[in-house]
Amino acid sequence: MSVLIFIDQSEGHIKKSSLEALTYGAELAAQLGTSAEAIVLGEVKDDLAALGKQGVKKIHQVNNSALNHLDAQVYTKAIAEAVAATGAKVVVFSHNISGKAIAPRLSAKLKAAMVAGAVGLPNTSNGFVVKKNVFSGKAFANLSLNTDIKIISLNPNSFHITNGDGVAEVAPLSVTVDAPKVKVTAVNKVTGEVPLSEAELVVSAGRGLKGPENWGMIEEMAHLLHAATACSRAVADAGWRPHHEHVGQTGLAIAPNLYIAIGISGAIQHLAGVNRSKVIVVINKDPEAPFFKAADYGIVGDAFEVVPKMNAAIKKLKGIA
Amino acid sequence: MKILVCISKTPDTTAKIAFTDNNTKFAPDGVQWIINPYDEWYALVRAIELKEKDASTAIHLVTVGAADAEPIIRKALALGGDEAIRVNADSHDSFYIASQIAEVAKQGGYDLVFTGKETIDYNGSSIGGMVAELLDLPYVSLATKFELNGITATITREIEGGEEVCEVSLPVAVSCQKGMAEARIPNMRGIMAARTKPLKVVEPVAVDALTSVVSFELPPAKAGVKLVSPDTPEELVRLLHEEAKVI
């Protein structure tokens, strides 16, 4: 009857989104009066027992180098066997890149109802109903999962991470590991930057910055705040910034704690990707810019004057001379 | 080479989102319907590009929907598909739709199944993976590049903070996003040709949906923006630190 949480690793390191999934799974298990267990596939460098801090009691590890890279087909078969072995009734993923590949496969394989992009714990007072993001952040749906086994894939940055003092038991698990058909031949990571999808703070800029040569102050602010950088579609299309920074309805949808939008008008398609951010700050010289309607804080002013002054104030705050 | 491209009908990106029937149904009044942008710009256009390189390629489009989905599928045909299949069913849930698509795919014997990375209404990112599982195919999701060399596909996919290049033999299912191709607009010749391209209507296979929508809700309205003078940006930094506690 347990809750089984999928722990996602990349190059042996546990992703932050998995810590959210672990906390969520542990709280869900408490709500259902059952225990939380987890599964990790592939070789791991981080200390797995320490994941007990997020409330999980037992971690099943399939320590096999064939699982170091994601092949959703191979992963799904292994996880389906783990579901059977543990008797899990709820399987929790992060709705991150791996979760989006594996969770729907597992749903189809087990004929298990799935909610993709859950934003909170289920309501179990009458059935099993989970709230999820729909219409690209413009609405929510309360979805009823109507099968015995249920799959929840949790939107990144929608759930807190607890840090208790638990230590998890780590045990090897033997499942079928097929030879991957998807062979990874190269990995290109943008090193030294905070990945946008996992970032808690995001500094984003738009066409108001006039040209790519003016991004120095944006990068400086991001650096000072340990934030990721993002941009509007207009900016990515103009080739001023790389495509992976494009947020919005047709780019990445993000939900950081803080989203600072500089020189972005706030078109509806842009807002769709960022309006789940907890705090939105808008800096725009046009008081009529639609973004102000979606903002928590704002400055009506010229970015070229405001941003350097903000950077100076952040330096002072952080004690950087 | 046979490619199946999955096409979904979604409200336009500027559509006002509202609900009726006690918040249980999307209110379609005045809504413009479009091809889901990821299906159109990336999945379909990349398939068309592959056909432009190899004229023997056949592109079939599939949509699961009622007759009101036909303008959308005709528009997709105008961009460049060869023929289309509409599974005549109201959509129930992702699993139901994926099961219908998998059935069509089994009949057609495709080398490639392309979907968009997600729909902009349901945001599930689920159909591609479910179809792949139902067909027992490998699945590469969130692809940003796709090249074909004989029966080997070289696919670049997104990973956290970067990208990964992988190789896989056909057949394979791929979900497509930005980078795969550049958006196109249909030309007059395409629009004329689309009128006579085959659009087959098939009845759904019996499948139970696994989920049901209980209700929809709109996000709570923002309290309103707190404006800080442009002469004192340090005040904004102070508020973010002391009041919002985010930095």
Ligand SMILES: Cc1cc2nc3c(=O)[nH]c(=O)nc-3n(C[C@H](O)[C@H](O)[C@H](O)COP(=O)(O)OP(=O)(O)OC[C@H]3O[C@@H](n4cnc5c(N)ncnc54)[C@H](O)[C@@H]3O)c2cc1C
């Ligand atoms: C189907 C579809 C999908 C789309 N998807 C997306 C998407 O995913 N993401 C996205 O971002 N867009 C998307 N768009 C585009 C969107 O509609 C807007 O065109 C785009 O977001 C505008 O980018 P921008 O705000 O950077 O530029 P603009 O609209 O040109 O706005 C620039 C802003 O900068 C301000 N400004 C100028 N100078 C200064 C200064 N010195 N200091 C301060 N402010 C200044 C201006 O007042 C203005 O508000 C989509 C459009 C369509 C049709």
